[in-house]
Amino acid sequence: MVDDSYNNSRYARLIPLSNVGKEGLKRIRKARVVVVGCGGLGSVTAVQLTSLGVGFLRIVDGDVVEISNLQRQTLYREEDIGKPKADVAEAFLKKLNPDIQIEKVGEYLSEENIEKITSEVDFIIDAVDNFKTRYLLNRIAIEKDIPFIFGSVSAYSGNVMTIQRGSVCLECLFGQDFDEILTDTTCTGVHPAIINIIGSIQISEATKIMLGETPSLLNKLQFCDIRTMDFEALSLKPNHSCFCRKYVKK
Numbered sequence: 108m109v110d111d112s113y114n115n116s117r118y119a120r121l122i123p124l125s126n127v128g129k130e131g132l133k134r135i136r137k138a139r140v141v142v143v144g145c146g147g148l149g150s151v152t153a154v155q156l157t158s159l160g161v162g163f164l165r166i167v168d169g170d171v172v173e174i175s176n177l178q179r180q181t182l183y184r185e186e187d188i189g190k191p192k193a194d195v196a197e198a199f200l201k202k203l204n205p206d207i208q209i210e211k212v213g214e215y216l217s218e219e220n221i222e223k224i225t226s227e228v229d230f231i232i233d234a235v236d237n238f239k240t241r242y243l244l245n246r247i248a249i250e251k252d253i254p255f256i257f258g259s260v261s262a263y264s265g266n267v268m269t270i271q272r273g274s275v276c277l278e279c280l281f282g283q284d285f286d287e288i289l290t291d292t293t294c295t296g297v298h299p300a301i302i303n304i305i306g307s308i309q310i311s312e313a314t315k316i317m318l319g320e321t322p323s324l325l326n327k328l329q330f331c332d333i334r335t336m337d338f339e340a341l342s343l344k345p346n347h348s349c350f351c352r353k354y355v356k357k
């Protein structure tokens with residue numbers, strides 16, 4: 108059992124923040140979240156959620172650690188090559204903050220396990236590397252009315268958007284024919300700095316959700332490019348023929 112003084116020390120730089128305080132910290136401590144994907148974005152977001160002290164964190168990945176991951180996936184070390192990412196990530200996060208409940212799922216998200224993976228969580232962090240999986244998450248988030256924080260990176264740029272029932276969703280934005288090649292970082296490469304920026308913006312949105320505030324990136328796509336240093340929030344309108352419209356309250 109962890110006492111209050113221990114918690115107050117651990118979170119001493121969090122409590123003074125204007126929107127946190129001791130009440131906000133209690134809300135964070137009760138939050139239940141799933142991070143889908145334990146790659147680059149998963150490393151950034153899972154570590155920050157663990158440091159923040161969320162009550163429950165589910166991490167999901169069916170992959171094993173490879174040497175090419177180490178350039179950007181900060182959950183892993185050279186000695187972890189060949190081990191399941193979910194196992195290594197769980198051990199890393201537990202050492203970082205033993206005060207939170209971590210549940211690992213050593214599987215890729217699919218139509219078969221998505222219901223279980225998104226059960227009993229307050230919001231979903233997108234840390235996957237393909238749009239097929241993102242679209243599954245986008246659909247279930249709208250259907251189950253769970254906020255979903257989309258993030259994607261490629262080469263020097265990335266995007267973040269927060270999606271919830273009623274807001275613009277991924278299918279509103281990209282339609283059904285999104286070109287998967289554009290986001291395959293095997294071809295494009297990816298700069299570690301953009302991953303840290305995009306993952307951090309996802310967590311700033313997540314914090315607002317945990318604190319009961321309105322996220323800043325509903326109906327807005329935050330675009331970031333570290334090659335040109337263009338950072339722009341593009342205002343978006345829903346597509347009225349999208350599936351998500353049927354879930355909007357009239």
Ligand SMILES: [Zn+2]
Pocket residue numbers: 275276277278279280345346349350351352
């Ligand atoms: Zn939509």
